[in-house]
Amino acid sequence: xxxxxxxxxxxxxxxxxxxxxxxxxxxxxxxxxxxxxxxxxxxxxxxxxxxxxxxxxxxxxxxxxxxxxxxxxxxxxxxxxxxxxxxxxxxxxxxxxxxxxxxxxxxxxxxxxxxxxxxxxxxxxxxxxxxxxxxxxxxxxxxxxxxxxxxxxxx
Numbered sequence: 001x002x003x004x005x006x007x008x009x010x011x012x013x014x015x016x017x018x019x020x021x022x023x024x025x026x027x028x029x030x031x032x033x034x035x036x037x038x039x040x041x042x043x044x045x046x047x048x049x050x051x052x053x054x055x056x057x058x059x060x061x062x063x064x065x066x067x068x069x070x071x072x073x074x075x076x077x078x079x080x081x082x083x084x085x086x087x088x089x090x091x092x093x094x095x096x097x098x099x100x101x102x103x104x105x106x107x108x109x110x111x112x113x114x115x116x117x118x119x120x121x122x123x124x125x126x127x128x129x130x131x132x133x134x135x136x137x138x139x140x141x142x143x144x145x146x147x148x149x150x151x152x153x154x155x
Contacts, residue, residue, distance in 0.1 A: 002046040003075075007032035010140060014045060014075050020096040023118035026141035027098055028075075031090070033140065039081040048073035048091065058091050058101055061113055061155055067126055071095045085109070096121035103155065111151035119143045 003014055010025040018024050032043035048055050054076040062069065077090040086109070089101040096118035103111050115131065117123065119142035123133060131147035138144055 001050075002044050005029060005032035005043045005045060007036050007043065007140075014047065015092065017072070017074060018094045018096065020118050020121065023120065023142065024074075024092060024096055024098075026138070027096075027116060027118050027144060028092060030138045030141040030144065031098070031100075035081070035088075041079065041081050043077065044079070045075040045077045045090070045092070048076045051076050051078070054078045054089055055091055057155060058089055058099055058113075061101055061151060061153075062099070064151065064153055065130065065149060067130075069093065069097070069099075069124065069126055071097060071124070080105075095124070097124060101151070103151065112148050113151060114148040115146060117145045121145075 005028055007029050010022060010029050012021040012025045015021040015024050028045070035041040035043050055073050071093040073091050074094055075092040080087050085105050087103045087105060091099050098116040100114045102114065117133065133145040133147045136144045136146060
């Protein structure tokens with residue numbers, strides 16, 4: 001069942017299976033606040049097993065860098081912002097990793113995959129030092145570490 005994320009509080013609805021549910025909920029709320037502030041867009045998530053096409057699309061894009069994540073996906077989100085010009089897709093994993101895809105519908109626009117790690121979570125071994133993570137402070141999520149890569153293919 002779809003769930004509109006509360007961007008003012010860290011609510012663990014849908015993330016209960018995660019050992020870091022409270023930190024992951026904070027990161028999810030942080031993302032919801034970003035979209036509300038910048039695009040006046042609600043951040044709606046649904047269980048990953050209810051929308052496998054979103055997860056499959058993100059997994060296909062990750063293969064560009066030979067990344068296969070064995071972690072359990074808990075929630076996904078997919079929506080278009082900026083006057084229907086940019087598609088955002090998200091997957092929230094049980095271990096505290098969040099993967100997002102920014103995909104401009106304009107062929108010359110920005111296209112990238114972002115990774116965010118909850119506070120206290122180590123970078124997944126599947127990244128094998130491929131990415132340098134920077135730190136960001138969030139009142140909702142604590143210290144977030146993030147990285148990204150540009151998408152080369154068309155999806």
